[in-house]
Amino acid sequence: DVKVTQSSRYLVKRTGEKVFLECVQDMDHENMFWYRQDPGLGLRLIYFSYDVKMKEKGDIPEGYSVSREKKERFSLILESASTNQTSMYLCASSFALAGEGEQFFGPGTRLTVL
Amino acid sequence: GQQVMQIPQYQHVQEGEDFTTYCNSSTTLSNIQWYKQRPGGHPVFLIQLVKSGEVKKQKRLTFQFGEAKKNSSLHITATQTTDVGTYFCAGIIPVRDDKIIFGKGTRLHILP
Numbered sequence: 001d002v003k004v005t006q007s008s009r010y011l012v013k014r015t016g017e018k019v020f021l022e023c024v025q026d027m028d029h030e031n032m033f034w035y036r037q038d039p040g041l042g043l044r045l046i047y048f049s050y051d052v053k054m055k056e057k058g059d060i061p062e063g064y065s066v067s068r069e070k071k072e073r074f075s076l077i078l079e080s081a082s083t084n085q086t087s088m089y090l091c092a093s094s095f096a097l098a099g100e101g102e103q104f105f106g107p108g109t110r111l112t113v114l
Numbered sequence: 115g116q117q118v119m120q121i122p123q124y125q126h127v128q129e130g131e132d133f134t135t136y137c138n139s140s141t142t143l144s145n146i147q148w149y150k151q152r153p154g155g156h157p158v159f160l161i162q163l164v165k166s167g168e169v170k171k172q173k174r175l176t177f178q179f180g181e182a183k184k185n186s187s188l189h190i191t192a193t194q195t196t197d198v199g200t201y202f203c204a205g206i207i208p209v210r211d212d213k214i215i216f217g218k219g220t221r222l223h224i225l226p
Contacts, residue, residue: 040123042202042218043157059215090156102147102159
């Protein structure tokens with residue numbers, strides 16, 4: 001069974017803090033993705049990675065960075081959190097790139113920035 | 115820019131009624147995926163459609179991909195309370211690295 005885990009289900013941070021969201025998958029997937037989900041806006045892709053140390057910007061990368069030092073782990077970093085980054089963050093992984101196979105999602109991290 | 119529009123945003127149906135959500139892309143897609151997200155849960159993959167005009171069925175769910183590969187629909191026959199959730203389409207744009215764009219989802223409520 002594919003498992004994608006995220007380090008926290010809920011997180012509360014203050015404006016200006018550096019925030020790390022961790023995602024780990026156990027299925028040896030090449031590709032990993034970070035999305036944010038907001039009411040009425042659906043899922044928006046922040047960054048994705050198709051290999052270790054590789055990263056590609058998604059639709060809304062501003063204010064975020066990522067790190068993929070190991071195949072199973074993909075981290076999302078908010079260098080200086082702001083209130084407009086309050087959201088649900090979903091990590092996903094897939095065996096193939098987006099067009100070739102399903103994405104497996106983690107349970108999500110609900111981040112609140114005060 | 116490239117967009118995947120999904121309608122309706124919300125749908126309330128009586129249990130036993132049918133339900134349909136529609137997805138339209140501004141550009142031709144290579145394929146389309148459908149996901150379901152239960153309340154409080156995360157999106158779970160339902161199906162992928164690849165061929166023009168393709169129709170696939172999963173029990174009471176019927177998925178269609180348009181002839182021009184720019185639209186798709188999900189139809190649920192005789193809804194049940196277990197169908198509650200948000201249904202997302204995800205269009206795959208055939209560019210380098212295959213760009214995926216999710217629709218905003220249709221939230222289905224079932225009235226008992």
